[in-house]
Amino acid sequence: xxxxxxxxxxxxVVSALNKYDFRTSSTAVFKSRKGLDAEIVNQISDIxxxxxxxREFRLNSLKxxxxxxxxxxxxxxxxxxxxxxxYLKPTESQGxxxxxxxxxxxxxxxxxxxxxxxxxxxxxxxxxxxxxVVYGSLKEELGKQGVIFSDTxxxxxxxxxxxxxxxxxxxxxxxxxxxxxxxxxxxxGSFIYVPPxxxxxxxxxxxxxxxxxxxGQFERTLIICDEGSQVQYVEGCTAPMYSSESLHSxxxxxxxxxxxxxxxxxxxxxxxxxxxxxTKRAVAYQDATMEWVDGNLGSKxxxxxxxxxxxxxxxxxxxxxxxxxxxxxxxxxGAKLVHCAPDTTGQIISKSISKNGGRSSYRGLVxxxxxxxxxxxxxxxxxxxxxxxxxxxxYPYIEIADQDVSIGHEASVSRIGEEQLFYLMSRGLSxxxxxxxIVNGFIEPLVKELPMEYAVEMNRLIQLQMEGSVG
Amino acid sequence: MPDILKIENLHVAVAGKPILKGVDLExxxxxxxxxxxxxxxxxxxLGLAIMGHPGYEATxxxxxxxxxxxxxxxxxxxxxxxxxxxxxxxxxxxGVKMSDFLRHATxxxxxxxxxxxxxxxxxxxxxxxxxxxMGRLQMDTEFARRYVNDGFxxxxxxRAEILQLAMLQPKFAILDETDSGxxxxxxxxxxxxxxxxxxxxxxxxxxxxxxxxxxxNPPDFAHVMLGGRIVETGGTELAExxxxxxxxxxxxxxxxADADNQxxxxxxxxxxx
Numbered sequence: 001x002x003x004x005x006x007x008x009x010x011x012x013v014v015s016a017l018n019k020y021d022f023r024t025s026s027t028a029v030f031k032s033r034k035g036l037d038a039e040i041v042n043q044i045s046d047i048x049x050x051x052x053x054x055r056e057f058r059l060n061s062l063k064x065x066x067x068x069x070x071x072x073x074x075x076x077x078x079x080x081x082x083x084x085x086x087y088l089k090p091t092e093s094q095g096x097x098x099x100x101x102x103x104x105x106x107x108x109x110x111x112x113x114x115x116x117x118x119x120x121x122x123x124x125x126x127x128x129x130x131x132x133v134v135y136g137s138l139k140e141e142l143g144k145q146g147v148i149f150s151d152t153x154x155x156x157x158x159x160x161x162x163x164x165x166x167x168x169x170x171x172x173x174x175x176x177x178x179x180x181x182x183x184x185x186x187x188x189g190s191f192i193y194v195p196p197x198x199x200x201x202x203x204x205x206x207x208x209x210x211x212x213x214x215x216g217q218f219e220r221t222l223i224i225c226d227e228g229s230q231v232q233y234v235e236g237c238t239a240p241m242y243s244s245e246s247l248h249s250x251x252x253x254x255x256x257x258x259x260x261x262x263x264x265x266x267x268x269x270x271x272x273x274x275x276x277x278x279t280k281r282a283v284a285y286q287d288a289t290m291e292w293v294d295g296n297l298g299s300k301x302x303x304x305x306x307x308x309x310x311x312x313x314x315x316x317x318x319x320x321x322x323x324x325x326x327x328x329x330x331x332x333x334g335a336k337l338v339h340c341a342p343d344t345t346g347q348i349i350s351k352s353i354s355k356n357g358g359r360s361s362y363r364g365l366v367x368x369x370x371x372x373x374x375x376x377x378x379x380x381x382x383x384x385x386x387x388x389x390x391x392x393x394x395y396p397y398i399e400i401a402d403q404d405v406s407i408g409h410e411a412s413v414s415r416i417g418e419e420q421l422f423y424l425m426s427r428g429l430s431x432x433x434x435x436x437x438i439v440n441g442f443i444e445p446l447v448k449e450l451p452m453e454y455a456v457e458m459n460r461l462i463q464l465q466m467e468g469s470v471g
Numbered sequence: 472m473p474d475i476l477k478i479e480n481l482h483v484a485v486a487g488k489p490i491l492k493g494v495d496l497e498x499x500x501x502x503x504x505x506x507x508x509x510x511x512x513x514x515x516x517l518g519l520a521i522m523g524h525p526g527y528e529a530t531x532x533x534x535x536x537x538x539x540x541x542x543x544x545x546x547x548x549x550x551x552x553x554x555x556x557x558x559x560x561x562x563x564x565x566g567v568k569m570s571d572f573l574r575h576a577t578x579x580x581x582x583x584x585x586x587x588x589x590x591x592x593x594x595x596x597x598x599x600x601x602x603x604x605m606g607r608l609q610m611d612t613e614f615a616r617r618y619v620n621d622g623f624x625x626x627x628x629x630r631a632e633i634l635q636l637a638m639l640q641p642k643f644a645i646l647d648e649t650d651s652g653x654x655x656x657x658x659x660x661x662x663x664x665x666x667x668x669x670x671x672x673x674x675x676x677x678x679x680x681x682x683x684x685x686x687x688n689p690p691d692f693a694h695v696m697l698g699g700r701i702v703e704t705g706g707t708e709l710a711e712x713x714x715x716x717x718x719x720x721x722x723x724x725x726x727x728a729d730a731d732n733q734x735x736x737x738x739x740x741x742x743x744x
Contacts, residue, residue: 418525423562424572426522427635428550428579433587437575441566441618463588 020238020269022111024104024211028130032087034214038062041184044087048153048187051160061173061183068177074363075301075330079275084216084247086185088130094151095135105129112238114207121453123202124149128219129209131187138204146195149204152220155191162193166222170253170281170309179279182218182251189219189250194229194260203232203265203451208248210239210274216247223253225260225288234265234454238298241271245300248274254282256290258312263291267454269461270298272328280306281336287314293449295322296331297461305363307336310344310375320446321350322458324465325358325390334363334395339375339405350381351443354390355465361393362411370401378408384442385415386435436466474500474553474642476521476674480532483513483520490516490735492699493532498674500642503688505710506678508696509718511736514678515559517696518645522556523549536642550576551583553642557632557649563620569631570615573601573638580639604637608664625652633664643674650684662687682714695721698731 030047032040041062045055070077095101098115109115109127118125124138126149133151142149148159155163173183190206210217225231239246248270256262262282270276276299282290292306308317323331337346352360362381383392394411416438424434440447440462447455476498483491491513498504506514520527521534523546534541541549564572578591591597602612608630620628629649636644646665650658658681666687669675677684693710695703697718702725703709713721722729 417562420562420564422524422546423558424564424576425546426524426550426556426558427572427576427639428547428583429575430547430579430587431545433575433579434547436587437567437572438564441564444566444618 020112021240021271023240024108028088028090028212029092030087030089032085034085035082036062036084036086036185040086044185044187047087047089048156050156053164054156057168057173058184061180064173065177065180065184068174068180070177071303074303074332077275077277077301079245079247081181083214085212085214086216086218087187088212088215089132090129091132091134094133094154096137098135101127101135105134108209108211109135109207112207112209112236114205117205117453121202121451122205123200124204126151126190126206127209128188128206128217130212130215130217133188142200145198146193147198147200148191148193150191152189152191152222153187155222159191159193162224163191163222166224166253166255168253170255170283171251171279176279178249178277179251182220182249182279185216186218186220186251188217189221189252190223190233191221192223192231192233194225194231196226197228199230200232203234206233206235208235208237210246210248210270213242214244214246216249218248219250221250221252223262223264224255225257225262227257228259229257230261232263232265232451234267234451236267236269238269239271239274242273245273245275248276248278248299250278250280252278252280254290256282256284256288258286258288261289263293264306265293265295265450265454267295267457267461268298268302272298272300272326274299276302276304278302278304280304281309282307282317283309283311284315284317286312288312289316289318291318291320292335293320293446294333295458296333297324297465299331300328301330301332303332305334305336305365307338308346309338310340310346312341313343315341315344317344317346319348320449321348321362322443322446323350323352323360323362324462325352325354325360326465327356327358330359330361332361332363334361336365337367337377338365339368339372339377342371342373342375344372344375346375346377348377348379348381349446350379351446352381352383352392353386353439353442354383354392355386357387357389359391359393361395363395365397365399366407367399368402368405368407372402373404375402375405377406379410381411382442383411383413384439385413386439432466436463439466474537474674476554476643477535478517478521478532479535481517481520481529481534482531483516484528484530485516485526488738489530490699491520492731494699494701496694496701498643498676500674501671502691503670503675503677505685505690505693506676506696507680507693507710507713509722509732512696512732513699513735514696515647516699518556518647518676518678521549521645522546522554547579550639550641551580553580555636555639555641555643556645557629557636557647559647559651561620561628561632563618563623565618565621567619568615569617569619570598570601572619573615573635576635577638580641601638604634607667608634608637609660610634626654626657629653629657629661633661633668636665637668641673643676644669645676645678646684647678648680649677650679650681655683658683659686682710685710697721697725698728698735700728702728
């Protein structure tokens, strides 16, 4: 009964409500001044004691950032890039046990339930607070099998050759303005290497927490699944609510080699004043499978379109996307599938819910390159609108350069029906219970794909979003 | 004192159009009433108005349960007070499992003061009861894991409605053509099940065109609706007469109501185009 919403109690909801909106009064070890220029970028590089190539990469990326315009499509971005703190170092060093982590920060992750989850069902954890990973663990036997799960800064020092082979090859800094920004000021994020043939049974989890006001978080993640390996990676993100806006802009690159399989799951629940502008892209080689499961519930504006480039025959890309937008929120989410080789298969399933004037957009691209014979791709997007103030848009782009392909696209928009509500209410369910049940049912096909604990979490978050939505 | 559901001079309009034009009906718990009448006479409208469909506006009159006015209550409140309706065309709710839905419904009806998010009835107890009741209705246990009415056949939908009746144990149940679309065996099973679940325990208002559903539920009262009012009330013999001879006599006897009825059917035909 993984997705049984009946198992949720009001106490869970209350604790979940208090769970994210709290601030910790932790003292930073170092905080850069506000604003962005070469001095700040150099300062970050100095503190991290980076090799020259990385410093140059950053400075070059800064120039690209300054030269590129913001995208004209998507949502309205009103960010004063000079009014953001780009780097905040919360602790001297990363903890290997939770006891090594300063009490206030440990309390934060305790409240978020991370150490508890780690004990129960995770193979490894990274906890990032502001700009740095403050805690990291990996089950010992995985380390012995050659699995690497470190933060990306550590990887620059300890696995320079492996990192450099792939770093910024999938998402180069000139890809887009925000990828350039991340490339200039990145800090933290996960670096994962799974050796050939190794299957990691339990998920690796990263948790990203922004605590300080006007703090920008720019983690950078790189995952390499070597031939025939398998890994599931899950990330969660939250922040307390401040009166002013903050920025989260990550870059995530994934390499899935021959016969390997990677599933990357995000449950994003940022506070409603955070711009969440993220670039995520994977390359899948022969008979490899890449899956993105992308849940967007929080943030002021999210622009995120996880991509899979299917590079060799038999590669498979699947993207499941859930977006929930409420008052003051715009989820511009979607997916990108690029078929670069014959016999590649892609699937996009997108479900969005809009309520209380929220706006959800599906923006997706399916592209079939010349020579990608027999490519198959299916896109399904369903939108549910809960009230007349809310909005849903669909922007599907399809570019096909080969003839022998099969592409399907279905889209539906529905409003929560008075008849459905009445049916449930005639059985004693309150109006709000009935709406929540209909919404949970709507996303059930996606939620059942999540590992059990995350499915429960997702239903809890939906229930939270639904609180007070009617009546 | 048995529970009493009392409908007095009820006028109901749908989208501004008057449908019910002064219905009086009193049902005591333990009684079985049959509600008959030609298409468009207002039978389902009466059921939906009692259940509290927001599209059915009471413009005059009242519906009381033991003296409490139901018109002031939302449908969920009425359900918690013990009113139930088995629908002619139940809605499907994709993604919501029958068992989840039924557990919420059963809990709320049994604990009428429950607020959203409060404890549900214990899973083990609930499953045991559900399984037993599904067995009685010859339903496969797999049924509980299916999504509410999603992809159900006509017969499965009707059986699911009867299962809900069995779980919720209301004081009063309106059964709106629970026999339509069923084959003879399925109607017999439905008729037997309703008798077993509700007869003499609930107040039953059975809306039907056929006599099969009444086979195991001989009505204490039979009512004929025409043109939005109840024009005649009798016993089993009236139900039998209408089944064997149709509504000719009634139509001739109440020409004014018949004219209203024909007008309503014609309007329906226009709106259904």
